[in-house]
Amino acid sequence: MPGPAGDGGAASAGRDDAHKGADVPRDGDAVLDAEFFLRWMNALAQAVNREAARLTELDAAIGDADHGTNMQRGFTAVTAALEKDAPDTPGAVLMLTGRQLISTVGGASGPLYGTLLRRAGKALGDEAGVSRAQLAEALRAGIAAVAQLGGAKAGDKTMLDALEPAAVALDESFAAAREAAEGGAAATVPMLARKGRASYLGERSVGHQDPGATSSALLIGTLEEAAR
Amino acid sequence: MTGVVGIVLVSHSAQVAASVADLARRLAGAGDGVPVAAAGGTADGGLGTSSELTARAAHEVDRGAGVAVLVDIGSAVLTVKALLAEGDELPERTRLVDAPFVEGAVAAVVTAAAGADLDAVVAAAEEAYGYRKV
Numbered sequence: 001m002p003g004p005a006g007d008g009g010a011a012s013a014g015r016d017d018a019h020k021g022a023d024v025p026r027d028g029d030a031v032l033d034a035e036f037f038l039r040w041m042n043a044l045a046q047a048v049n050r051e052a053a054r055l056t057e058l059d060a061a062i063g064d065a066d067h068g069t070n071m072q073r074g075f076t077a078v079t080a081a082l083e084k085d086a087p088d089t090p091g092a093v094l095m096l097t098g099r100q101l102i103s104t105v106g107g108a109s110g111p112l113y114g115t116l117l118r119r120a121g122k123a124l125g126d127e128a129g130v131s132r133a134q135l136a137e138a139l140r141a142g143i144a145a146v147a148q149l150g151g152a153k154a155g156d157k158t159m160l161d162a163l164e165p166a167a168v169a170l171d172e173s174f175a176a177a178r179e180a181a182e183g184g185a186a187a188t189v190p191m192l193a194r195k196g197r198a199s200y201l202g203e204r205s206v207g208h209q210d211p212g213a214t215s216s217a218l219l220i221g222t223l224e225e226a227a228r
Numbered sequence: 229m230t231g232v233v234g235i236v237l238v239s240h241s242a243q244v245a246a247s248v249a250d251l252a253r254r255l256a257g258a259g260d261g262v263p264v265a266a267a268g269g270t271a272d273g274g275l276g277t278s279s280e281l282t283a284r285a286a287h288e289v290d291r292g293a294g295v296a297v298l299v300d301i302g303s304a305v306l307t308v309k310a311l312l313a314e315g316d317e318l319p320e321r322t323r324l325v326d327a328p329f330v331e332g333a334v335a336a337v338v339t340a341a342a343g344a345d346l347d348a349v350v351a352a353a354e355e356a357y358g359y360r361k362v
Contacts, residue, residue: 070276102310106276108303111310149309196302 009088030227031129034086037093040226041082046191047218058211062198066107067211074105074113090130094121094138108196109212112146112159113219119145136170136177143167150195157191157198157205159212166220174224181220185213233340233349234263234289237310237333238282238299240275242268245253248330252337262340263289264333277303279311286318294321294346296336300329303352331356 048055048071048107056068078100087093087218098118101110120142124130130138143163152158162184169180193205235252239245245268253264265285270276286295295318299305308324311317323346325332332353339352 066276084348093310102307102314103279106270106278106303108306110277110279111306112302115310115313145313148312 006072017132018206024070029212030132032090032135033129034088034090034093036226037090038082038086040222041075041078041093041097043222043225044219045079047222048072051215051218053217055211058209058214060192061208062193062201062205063211064107069216070105070107071113071215072111074101074110074218077101077104089124089126090135091121091126094118094124097121108150109215112150112212113215115149116142116146116163118142132174133171136167139163139167139170152195155191157188157195157210157213158195159210159216161185161188161191161210162213162216162220166216170220170223174227178217178221178224181217185209185217188213194208229232231291231293232262232343233293233336233346234265234286234291234295235333235336235340235349236282236289236295236297237264237266237268237287238277238285238297238304239266239328239329240277240300240302240304242266242273244268244300244329244340248333250332252333255334256337256341257288262337263291264337265289268278270324277307279307279317282307283311283317286322290319290322294323294349296323296340296346296349296353298327298329299330300324325350325353326357327353328356331359 009216019155052068052072053069056065059067081096081100086097087096094117098114098121102114104110120138123138123141124134143160147153147160150158152160154160154164156202165184166177166181170177188210189208190206192203193199198205237245237249245266249264249266257261265288267278267281267285271278271280286297289295297308299308312322312324326338334351335356336349339349
């Protein structure tokens with residue numbers, strides 16, 4: 001595995017003015033603070049807005065055509081909540097985001113993404129700054145909780161197909177995680193859906209990219225944007 | 229133990245939840261004896277599941293003897309599971325029941341009306357899966 005320079009140290013560059021935590025270590029490793037997590041969630045909200053029509057289109061093929069709208073509703077609430085009362089630790093940013101998603105999305109992606117982020121946030125605890133490796137480990141804890149909640153596993157044509165490889169690649173770099181997530185989402189195209197409404201379609205679910213894996217690729221892809 | 233078990237019906241549709249609640253109450257002849265609450269659709273009246281409506285309904289029917297939550301499909305199941313995992317969103321002794329929605333609701337309300345405890349109400353609703361129609 002490459003050293004801290006693998007990410008170009010971008011995450012920690014030049015954001016000292018925006019710091020809230022008093023003693024966030026700055027040792028050259030990419031220390032991710034609350035500001036980073038807020039940038040991440042805001043970039044994700046923008047990406048969801050940008051891609052909402054595409055997510056809904058993908059969901060129209062094998063689901064009930066509301067994934068984009070639902071995610072947009074959820075992240076509009078997230079953005080408002082984070083703006084109103086910006087949490088000052090990475091864990092708290094993820095917990096608040098997860099909670100907003102569970103209560104506002106209205107579809108299955110609410111409890112699924114809510115559980116992913118809340119569990120990851122819980123795993124990060126109340127540290128003011130975390131490393132990329134800690135984030136990767138926290139995401140893996142969140143992913144395990146999602147798998148348990150939905151009873152799904154990799155290969156079932158779900159968000160896990162994007163998240164699982166991404167959480168492994170995140171140990172290497174944000175860019176590697178994005179590529180792994182996008183590759184994972186693309187890999188759902190030939191899969192047979194085994195979970196959710198798409199599973200009722202049987203063979204007809206083959207040939208379409210999974211909307212949940214696609215939005216998961218946005219979640220992972222925006223990490224790189226937040227690190228810039 | 230005091231109190232009667234409360235029943236919550238979570239559906240993607242407000243009409244389905246309300247109608248099944250009405251059906252179960254009438255078939256059980258429960259009158260107002262069993263607290264049954266419908267949590268259907270999203271908070272803004274659309275199709276989907278609302279964790280807020282669900283949590284509110286569960287607190288509304290809680291009489292101290294526990295709450296049995298019956299759900300229809302997909303996000304209804306996941307939402308209730310996620311709420312239970314939160315730990316503090318639903319009344320203590322709230323159980324997600326693995327039962328068919330309509331038949332399970334009727335069995336749960338009839339059993340609760342007879343004064344049964346939470347375990348018995350849950351068991352009665354789950355047994356509804358065993359009733360073969362063909």
